Amino acid sequence: MKKNVLIIGAGGVAKVAAHKCAQHNDILGDICIASRSQGKCELIIESVREKGSLKNEGGRLYSRQIDALDIPATSRLIEETGSQIVINLGTSFVNMSVLQACLATGAAYIDTAIHEEPDKICEQPPWYANYEWKYLDACQEKGLTAILGIGFDPGVVNAYCTYAVKHYFDSVDSIDIMDVNAGDHGKYFATNFDPEINFREFTGQVWTWIDRQWVAKPIHSEKQIYDFPTVGEQTIYLTGHDELHSLSKNIDANHIRFWMGFSDHYINCFTILKNIGLLSEQPVMTAEGLEVVPLKVVKACLPDPASLAPGYTGKTCIGNLVKGKKDGKDREIFIYNTCDHAECYQEVGSQGISYTAGVPPVAAAILIAQGLWDVQRMVNVEELDPDPLIKLLDTIGLPTQVQEK
CATH class of the missing domain: 3.40.50.720 (NAD(P)-binding Rossmann-like Domain)
Structure with a gap:
């Protein structure tokens, strides 16, 4: 042991x-x-x-x-x-x-x-x-x-895939992993985890698994509205994410996609920062001769994600929408977790x-x-x-x- x-x-x-x-x-x-x-x-x-x-x-x-x-x-x-x-x-x-x-x-x-x-x-x-x-x-x-x-994603959602295959399906057609945060931290603009890592996920192209092959798409080019348990209707965008890179190898499904919820305000702020080059991971030289990485400067200007916990309200919902067949019949399930920001803060002093x-x-x-x-x-x-x-x-x-x- x-x-x-x-x-x-x-x-x-x-x-x-x-x-x-x-x-x-x-x-x-x-x-x-x-x-x-x-x-x-x-x-x-x-x-x-x-x-x-x-x-x-x-x-x-x-x-x-x-x-x-x-x-x-x-x-x-x-x-x-x-x-x-x-x-x-x-x-x-x-x-x-x-x-x-x-x-x-x-x-x-x-x-x-x-x-x-x-x-x-x-x-x-x-x-x-x-x-x-x-x-x-x-x-x-x-x-x-x-x-x-x-x-959780990657991680628990990967286990959800295996759990669905093991207990609910004979064959799987599609898995849509969906992650929404319906909480409110009260800041003008902030990311819920390391800003540098957060932005790096969304500044390049989206790699997604469709028809059993990798497909590249522009970031935030596809969206839908999904009615989630507990948190209701949320706008989610097709993005690339870590778990797709192993699930495509280990799970027998025709399509495996990842969707994340973003507010219009987040999309607007993100788009401006990206379009003017402030989310670049490549160093630039200032007029004063200082070499800086724009993305690291943005990170330094944004709130520490750990500081968002006090007063954070609302809930998250993360889960897998799985479609396939069981005993020759079509089946569709949503396997998920919801998490309350305030309850997390009360227990461990952190946000959801x-x-x-x-x-x-x-x-x-x-x-x-x-x-x-x-x-x-x-x-x-x-x-x-x-x-x-x-x-x-x-x-x-x-x-x-x-x-x-």
Whole structure:
């Protein structure tokens, strides 16, 4: 049984994960939070103690400073802390470094998004083949458990795909993953997670899976209105997203698409920033001779997503609309979760977007610790048995519902 968890990162998602690990430290053991800023880690620890999240009050909860791009230093940290499970919640730029440190030490690896390089966006699909999947053989040979993309989307929605195939369908025609945030943070303009990562998802072309092949479309060129449970009618746009890059390989379906909700105000602000070049990841020179990356400047000017939590109202709804056949008849279901921003803040001091992303990797860590998901190889979530995950999420804050259409 694996124990002791190292959380890398100290943003909003890491804060949620720390609370949830603390709530289950009787299973997970000691918890170390490490980031470039140890001060941010200490603020998370203070929040965990204030909320009384530690189940075993005698359990160890502490912090360390780390540059996760430094593979030897990260390897030493894993060994020094005795961590057998690493939850990588830093920026996706550090995925490959943390994965290599886990390979060097034998610690199980968990992340929530595909690796990215700072100077590249919207790479050729399947994106996982450019980075993570190059380590498939190494993980197999080492017997290393590496679970990729286990946030909510990607992550839980991947499990929803397998769950639908396992329990509801004989064959699947289409899967439409839909993510809407019907909440209100009260700011003029802000993103609910790292602005740099958020904008990079939408500044290139959309790669989507249609008729069992990759199709490129302009961003925000297709939209529809869908009537969601709890949050009602919302406008959603066809976009590219992480989970499509593994689902296209692992799920037998003709079409797999990802849709995200955006308000008209968001689209207007985004379009202006993009069209004047402020969302570019490429450096430019100012008149004063300073080299700056426009996207990083925009990020510095926008609110920290973690700061949005107080006063955030409304709910999120994320789910999969799955169409196919069962016993020779057409079938259509919507399998989903709704999350309340105010309730998340009351429990862990974070908003719902961070909550939906931060709870699933802890669920994965618990399943690894219990041996249910300790598969000793690299996998995407849809390659695992979805039942233990969905059952566990039902009890720790992210219950699943199924709507027969």
